[in-house]
Every structure is written in structure tokens, then in C-alpha cells.
Amino acid sequence: MILTLTPNPAIDITYRVAAITLGESHRVEHVTERAGGEGINTAAALTSMGIDCLALAPVGDGTLASFVADLDGRGIPHHLVRAPHPTRRSIALVDDAHEATLFNEAGAPVPAEVWAEVIRQVERLGGSRGVLTVSGSLPAQTPTDLVARITHAAHEAGLRVVLDVSGPVLSSSLAFAPELVKPNRSEAAATLMALTPSGAESRSQTGAAELARLLVEAGAKAAVVSDGAAGLALAAGSVALRARLPQALRGNPTGAGDALTAALAASLDDLPGDHLPDDRGAWAEVLRRGVAWSAAAVLQPVAGPIDPGDVARLLPTVEIEETLS
């Protein structure tokens, strides 16, 4: 079972108007609203691929009922922990002339007792096998080591851990040996700069394969660094691979990272034994699935679900090569 934790979920609100004019007033006739946040999108991707999962998130009291109704309606299993403050909003303004213009609220602080309950649920729901994913930002004033503590608790409960977090939250977690981390190239560079500030200047030029290797050196058991159209770079033990589509797809990239997290978690959940493999073939299949799911997400109009038909069509097109190091 895969548990997807969203520490900072959002009410995703979309306003569609004919044209946006700055400084003017707009009457909005078309409003859509749904439960959002990266871990919820990851659960949506897993659900559409028929994989057993549970979305875990702290949700503000006044938002709980609408989140439950929305997730139930989309068939996404969930366990929401009641929090006292309102859940943040993310507003997408869409008109005919622009890609979505987004306004993401930072998120109100979540009290320590709610985080304690989230950790209890990770321990309880994870069971003795399975994978925990932790995705996205943290609410304002959250202790930086929260994800490190969650990683530790998940390991104690027998779970493998996939982290889609960045900055100090990621760097403080690496010492707890998460099974997989998946920053994009600039997030990976920033994380490594935070660990070794003296190397700050050089990291922005460092390639994805080298960043992945450095993340493993810093503590992660495996690292996948996404690099836009250049695809994914993986480092795990002595394995170093790169995977990509022969050509980039056009579409909506907002859910691609969440679908990649879903694919990586699904692969880790399938891997047998207590230890991650150290052979190229097993990791190549992990990457293949990651590229195909994330490309399938680009073909969707909204972040979250993916089409298994798209995945089946894309899987054999993924190109894998070994990285020379």
C-alpha cells in the first residue's frame, strides 16, 4: 500500500474568464474547486492506474467536508487529519490568451499536535510494508526537520520513503536515508548548496546525473533528478542511468512531477526484499515507468489522474542509457 502525504494541501480554485485585464474588475461565472496538493495528485495518478493507495493530509476544519466529498467523488481513498486553521487556497486564473496565472497562498501554520497525529497515522496506516511519499511545500512556520522526523517514523514502521520536497526540508532529511528523492535539477542544486555552501557557485552548472550522485553521497539510497525535456537521471548504488522520451510532449506539465512520484512509489512497492536492488535492469524499469507516467500526465487537462492507455503506449518508447561517470 502506498501512503501519499501532502503536508500543505490546497483548495484548487480555477476562474475561467474571457480576458484578464490588470487593474480591472472581472465577473466570474465559471468557478471550479477541488482538493489539491501534490500528494493528492499522486494519489489520483495511482488510483487511475488501479494501485492501492491512501491520501493523507492535515485539512482545516471548515474545508474537511468539501475535501471528503471531492475525493470520494473522484474515488481517491483518503485519511484526512482535522486541523484548526483554514486550508490554503490556490487560485488559477485562466483566459484565452495565457497559460494559467497562479496565486498560491503560503498556508497557515499547523499546530504541533496535528503533526504528531499525522506521524501516528503514518505509523498506523503504513503497516509493516509499503511506501510513504511526502510531496510539496510545508505550511508557514513548520519546523524544517518535520519531514526528517516523518522519514524516521516511516522507517520504524517498515515503510520505504519517497521524498518530493526541496531546499532545507530535503537536505535535513538526507541523513535519515530516504529510499528515493526526486528533486528537479534546480531543486537538487539548491539542496546540495545548502549542505555544502562553499560549493555554491558551481552547482548551477552541475549536470543532473552528477547531482543525483551527490544526493546519494549525502544520504539518499537513490535519487532521480528531473531535467525537463532532457528526462530523468538516476543514481542508486553503483547504477547511473538516464531516461527520456525520444521527443518531448506538448501539454499541461502541472501534474507531471506528481505522476513521477506515483510511478517511483509504485515501483518501490513492487521491489522484493529488504534492500533496494543494485542492478541496472531493475532500475531501468523504475525509470521507464517514471518517464511514461509523467509524460501521460502532460496529456491530461488537469493535474492528477492519468490514462492507463497513454501509459501503455508510452512505456515502450522510453529510451534508457547508462551514464558515464
Next chain:
Amino acid sequence: MILTLTPNPAIDITYRVAAITLGESHRVEHVTERAGGEGINTAAALTSMGIDCLALAPVGDGTLASFVADLDGRGIPHHLVRAPHPTRRSIALVDDAHEATLFNEAGAPVPAEVWAEVIRQVERLGGSRGVLTVSGSLPAQTPTDLVARITHAAHEAGLRVVLDVSGPVLSSSLAFAPELVKPNRSEAAATLMALTPSGAESRSQTGAAELARLLVEAGAKAAVVSDGAAGLALAAGSVALRARLPQALRGNPTGAGDALTAALAASLDDLPGDHLPDDRGAWAEVLRRGVAWSAAAVLQPVAGPIDPGDVARLLPTVEIEETLS
């Protein structure tokens, strides 16, 4: 006592960011949120002038607690009628380069039984004397004659009625002889066009004084038509006046109309007897107060409250003249 009805209140949300770039993502650190809507602003203006009032509005179940807390915090007396659907949002995006960019949701339909309860509260709270104001838009799918019915019920309960509504909602109410209507010039023109579509072409050129006269001819006991920097035009019985400041003030115009409604309601509440006066002097004082309060609102950073000191300073500067008809 003045009862201010807001049929379509809103949660006024303000996002302040350094710069808005269409098509991009913005992290919002500064969010303010308060109870909004034109009748609520009118109650805020009355409250800041020390005048007894009560804000009446249907408010969605999930929004009630925050509306109550906000209005209590601002010292605005209120009676909120519980409605099943969420209250609409109005989002103001503010950056350094632009006036606020507004996105106003239309508002979810309000069931008939909630309107019936609103009308019961008008009858009960109005008592045998006082003024009812009705301000702003109606939620989606509201019967156009709702305000006409409320006007009738208020009259039965002994209340005078000030309407700050427009379009078919105003035109259908005129037959019920509201004591005062206060559209702006383009709203007045549109309302009169709806009543006599054959005259449609000509109305956009009609002056404010003539529009006020036509609104009285169509059924209102008195009409004040606002005309931007040109001030206010009033028609009431045989009286026809115009009032303005010697020069327009610069500032935030968003609450000016609501403060004008507040001033007009306060004046009507003060007028003795069962009938409106038909003498120039009494109406000149009504207009003088209207111009001063609405100008005081322009000096405020947010819509709602006004400063009695500003009002005292502005009152003697208002210029009144008789309109030749």
C-alpha cells in the same frame, strides 16, 4: 434604526504581491480576508458615524463563523441568515504597478426558503419605523422580483426603502414606490431602457438630472443619480438639485457608493412625518450629507468605514445648485 440588506455578500480576499505577471505562478505571503458586500460596507459607514444599524445578509453555513468574528471585531451589528451554499468570494490582486485587479464570483443560488426568512427578518427587525437599504447584485438564479417583494414587505412593516440595485431588479421595483433609488448614470440609463426599450438609443446621452426625473416618473418617490466627478443629481416631487465638491478627491473609490447609500438612509431616517418633504432646503441637506460621506469614503484605504473628522471637514464645502428642468 437602519437595516442594510446585502443579498449577495462576499468573502473579500486580498492578495498583495510584488508584481503580477500573467501566465506565471505567484506565492502569496500576504492574505487578508473579511466580510464584504455593499450592504456590509454601508453598515460599516453608518457604524463609524455612530448611527444605529444592523447588517442583514444570507451567509453560507461554512462562512458564518468567520463573518460573525469579522463583523464583531469591527463592531458592526449584524443578523446573518444561514444559507446552505458557500458564500461567494471576491479576490483583489494588488501589486505595486496596478489598481486592484478584481475577480468577483457570481454567487451560488440561494434557496427560496432562505429568502423567505430574510423577508421575515426585514418585517421583524424593521419595527414600525426606520429605513431598509438593499444593495448590490443578486446571486445566480434569484427571481428578478425579489427586491420588489422585499420593498413591499418593508413598506408593510413601516420601513422606508433605499435601493442601490440596477437593471431589471431596479426596474421591477419602481412600481412599489421605493422612497429613494441611487443608481449611477449608466445604471439609471440601462434601467430606463429596460422599462421603455423603444427609447433605447437615446438614453446613453441623457443627463443625470433628467434620468433622476424619469426614475421618479417611473415610480420612485425620489432618485439620486451619481455622475462621477460631476456629483449627484436629485429629483423628488417638484425639487431638482445637483450637488458636488468644488473639486474631485483622489483616492480609493470602491466604497463611495456604499457610503452614499449610508448617508441617504441616515437622512431618510431623520426626516420627520409619514411623507417625504417637498422643499428644496430639506433635500439640499440630504444631498450635502451624501456628497460628504461618499467623498470621505474615497479617502479610506478600504471600503466600509469613514472618518467623522473627514465628513465634518467636507460638509461645508459641498456646492448645491438647483437644476433647471
